[in-house]
Amino acid sequence: MKDVAEHAGVTLSTVSYVLNDSGPVSESRRARILDAIRVLKYTPNESARRLRKKAASTIGLVLPDLTNQFFALVAEGVELAAAEGEALVMLCAPEAINRPIQHYTRLLRGQSLDGIIYLPGGAGMALSLSLELAEAGPVVMVDERVRGFDVPTVVADSRSGAREVATHVLAQGHRRLAIIGGPQALWTSEQRLSGYREAIAAHGLHPDAVPVLEGNHREGSGAAIAARLLAAPPDERPTALLCANDLMAFGVLDYCQSAGLRVPQDVSVTGFDDIPVARLTSPGLTTVRQPAHAMGYEAAKLLFELIRTPASAPPPQPPVFTTEVQVRGSVGPAPG
Amino acid sequence: MKDVAEHAGVTLSTVSYVLNDSGPVSESRRARILDAIRVLKYTPNESARRLRKKAASTIGLVLPDLTNQFFALVAEGVELAAAEGEALVMLCAPEAINRPIQHYTRLLRGQSLDGIIYLPGGAGMALSLSLELAEAGPVVMVDERVRGFDVPTVVADSRSGAREVATHVLAQGHRRLAIIGGPQALWTSEQRLSGYREAIAAHGLHPDAVPVLEGNHREGSGAAIAARLLAAPPDERPTALLCANDLMAFGVLDYCQSAGLRVPQDVSVTGFDDIPVARLTSPGLTTVRQPAHAMGYEAAKLLFELIRTPASAPPPQPPVFTTEVQVRGSVGPAPG
DNA sequence: TTGTAGGCGTTATCAG
DNA sequence: CTGATAACGCCTACAA
Numbered sequence: 157m158k159d160v161a162e163h164a165g166v167t168l169s170t171v172s173y174v175l176n177d178s179g180p181v182s183e184s185r186r187a188r189i190l191d192a193i194r195v196l197k198y199t200p201n202e203s204a205r206r207l208r209k210k211a212a213s214t215i216g217l218v219l220p221d222l223t224n225q226f227f228a229l230v231a232e233g234v235e236l237a238a239a240e241g242e243a244l245v246m247l248c249a250p251e252a253i254n255r256p257i258q259h260y261t262r263l264l265r266g267q268s269l270d271g272i273i274y275l276p277g278g279a280g281m282a283l284s285l286s287l288e289l290a291e292a293g294p295v296v297m298v299d300e301r302v303r304g305f306d307v308p309t310v311v312a313d314s315r316s317g318a319r320e321v322a323t324h325v326l327a328q329g330h331r332r333l334a335i336i337g338g339p340q341a342l343w344t345s346e347q348r349l350s351g352y353r354e355a356i357a358a359h360g361l362h363p364d365a366v367p368v369l370e371g372n373h374r375e376g377s378g379a380a381i382a383a384r385l386l387a388a389p390p391d392e393r394p395t396a397l398l399c400a401n402d403l404m405a406f407g408v409l410d411y412c413q414s415a416g417l418r419v420p421q422d423v424s425v426t427g428f429d430d431i432p433v434a435r436l437t438s439p440g441l442t443t444v445r446q447p448a449h450a451m452g453y454e455a456a457k458l459l460f461e462l463i464r465t466p467a468s469a470p471p472p473q474p475p476v477f478t479t480e481v482q483v484r485g486s487v488g489p490a491p492g
Numbered sequence: 493m494k495d496v497a498e499h500a501g502v503t504l505s506t507v508s509y510v511l512n513d514s515g516p517v518s519e520s521r522r523a524r525i526l527d528a529i530r531v532l533k534y535t536p537n538e539s540a541r542r543l544r545k546k547a548a549s550t551i552g553l554v555l556p557d558l559t560n561q562f563f564a565l566v567a568e569g570v571e572l573a574a575a576e577g578e579a580l581v582m583l584c585a586p587e588a589i590n591r592p593i594q595h596y597t598r599l600l601r602g603q604s605l606d607g608i609i610y611l612p613g614g615a616g617m618a619l620s621l622s623l624e625l626a627e628a629g630p631v632v633m634v635d636e637r638v639r640g641f642d643v644p645t646v647v648a649d650s651r652s653g654a655r656e657v658a659t660h661v662l663a664q665g666h667r668r669l670a671i672i673g674g675p676q677a678l679w680t681s682e683q684r685l686s687g688y689r690e691a692i693a694a695h696g697l698h699p700d701a702v703p704v705l706e707g708n709h710r711e712g713s714g715a716a717i718a719a720r721l722l723a724a725p726p727d728e729r730p731t732a733l734l735c736a737n738d739l740m741a742f743g744v745l746d747y748c749q750s751a752g753l754r755v756p757q758d759v760s761v762t763g764f765d766d767i768p769v770a771r772l773t774s775p776g777l778t779t780v781r782q783p784a785h786a787m788g789y790e791a792a793k794l795l796f797e798l799i800r801t802p803a804s805a806p807p808p809q810p811p812v813f814t815t816e817v818q819v820r821g822s823v824g825p826a827p828g
Numbered sequence: 829t830t831g832t833a834g835g836c837g838t839t840a841t842c843a844g
Numbered sequence: 845c846t847g848a849t850a851a852c853g854c855c856t857a858c859a860a
Contacts, residue, residue: 157837167847172839179840180845202602203548204837206539207852213599217583222564222571223768231558232588239589244599247553247583252568253575263549263580266538375768406772413774432559432711436742438749438774493853503831508855515856516829540853543836 220277233452317479318351378407420488439485556613569788653815654687714743738763756824775821
């Protein structure tokens with residue numbers, strides 16, 4: 157920068173002015189400076205810049221893992237919004253590195269990030285951790301809520317999505333259902349469960365008649381639970397399995413195929429999320445669409461708004477996205 | 493930090509010494525300082541730190557998009573290696589934000605990153621762009637090569653993988669093949685194509701007898717090309733489609749299903765990458781496994797090594813991963 | 829073993 | 845409109 161100043165025959169301050177246009181500069185000088193910058197291929201040193209201002213033009217993105225396409229889509233949404241705000245994204249995937257979130261809270265705190273997008277999902281959703289994260293900057297949550305952690309949050313209406321998909325299944329005549337839920341501690345798990353139960357109650361079934369098994373949102377757990385559930389004789393085992401996310405539903409599909417069970421003739425299956433590959437299984441997976449990309453995008457937008465908002469002003473109001481059942485082949489009429 | 497020093501009754505340098513253990517400090521003082529740090533919940537300001545040293549403990553990761561699970565897996569591998577090296581990862585997904593890489597080269601240059609992992613894939617694989625990226629720090633490439641851009645590169649042996657899967661298809665008696673390739677400009681596209689052709693030549697077929705259509709590595713292009721290819725009458729159209737990645741193969745599968753073509757009875761399909769969901773289509777996709785996670789991990793390790801290596805020393809030797817055909821249901825004997 | 833002082837590249841506050 | 849100058853928070857010779 158000093159070089160630029162010399163090359164243009166001005167002082168550092170003037171250069172700084174044109175860089176941030178934070179001061180009045182005569183056209184002739186401005187042109188000379190811009191020129192010098194190009195000639196010398198000068199790039200401002202961001203580290204110095206953040207030291208001085210307290211902003212980093214960088215936001216943190218904390219999510220469980222990237223291999224679940226749902227999360228990947230959220231990440232792309234965040235990335236897009238960040239790009240529009242000329243910011244960069246720090247990726248933190250605690251489960252991918254098999255360490256507690258603390259690993260990141262420690263690293264992130266010093267970065268003077270502008271803010272953080274937090275999508276809890278695995279084991280690390282405890283309140284204390286959230287608070288710790290919050291010390292690294294303003295936080296916006298996506299897809300999940302943490303009780304007692306009161307930050308702007310972008311979610312979809314899981315509950316009514318679950319209700320609708322369960323209603324669809326019940327309308328096909330199924331009466332012996334089973335639910336493969338997500339980790340109990342998660343808000344979404346609870347929401348989806350209530351949704352399922354509302355539908356079940358509305359059809360006059362006793363909630364206790366529907367077993368709920370806890371999965372971990374990954375394929376393997378779907379397959380394992382299906383194996384347990386479907387081992388019973390045909391006239392006792394469930395005729396429909398409601399899964400709290402698509403990955404577990406894939407696991408179920410996979411198990412059924414290897415066990416020689418036909419979907420949907422022998423057993424119907426539903427998922428949740430509607431990740432792109434859900435269309436591609438065969439039969440296609442009946443599931444509940446959540447606008448993952450839009451959710452990530454809005455969350456990041458919200459974060460930027462939050463950053464700009466003076467602390468006194470009312471916090472921006474986050475939207476609640478609607479969900480939508482996608483009917484495909486994996487649900488059919490109840491057998492018998 | 494000043495507060496810490498006061499609280500512990502020492503000077504700033506002493507605190508700095510214990511922080512980086514870069515100087516001898518008496519046990520008693522060290523303990524007092526550590527204590528003060530804990531009490532005050534002090535976190536070093538990374539911005540200041542990088543300004544002083546020239547390292548950021550941060551690496552950049554540039555890849556086309558995250559929704560392709562292959563890339564997501566690479567990203568997780570990188571993330572893991574970064575965590576082991578106590579570094580953070582800056583995520584850059586140019587296609588997700590629908591802008592040229594330049595958007596990032598500009599942003600990255602000022603960050604004084606320790607280095608960059610670069611996985612070209614979409615439109616942005618030109619040499620000039622790579623060089624521009626290299627100005628932001630040492631670069632390691634994964635999965636692709638760019639001619640004339642000579643940096644350490646981690647790849648898998650696409651060519652022999654392609655050869656083997658084609659051989660498998662030919663061994664099933666298929667003679668009317670078609671290839672759905674990736675973007676021509678990519679090194680992997682070229683490699684896979686040569687692999688396919690080697691196998692084809694080895695079976696005495698004339699290479700020109702096998703049409704090659706160029707896709708863009710996404711589902712949609714697979715479906716579109718399949719539609720064109722399979723419109724011909726049954727005894728003229730190809731009996732097997734070799735796709736340069738799994739996503740395009742999914743597109744083909746999808747098209748076949750909607751067009752009422754049975755896989756593999758009417759047409760056989762192969763993919764490339766073996767992303768986790770490839771097991772879940774039905775029939776399962778016969779494809780070529782690339783160790784995506786390991787490749788990302790090794791690339792990041794390599795980058796760290798490169799950073800440590802004095803410029804004079806010989807650059808570390810990158811491994812070439814082997815590929816492996818995964819035989820599943822999407823390939824069957826040739827009809828007739 | 830500990831303290832002092834200079835500077836990393838910017839921005840912001842002043843006075844000209 | 846422009847130019848000096850003091851921080852920002854940390855590291856590292858060097859001196860004590």
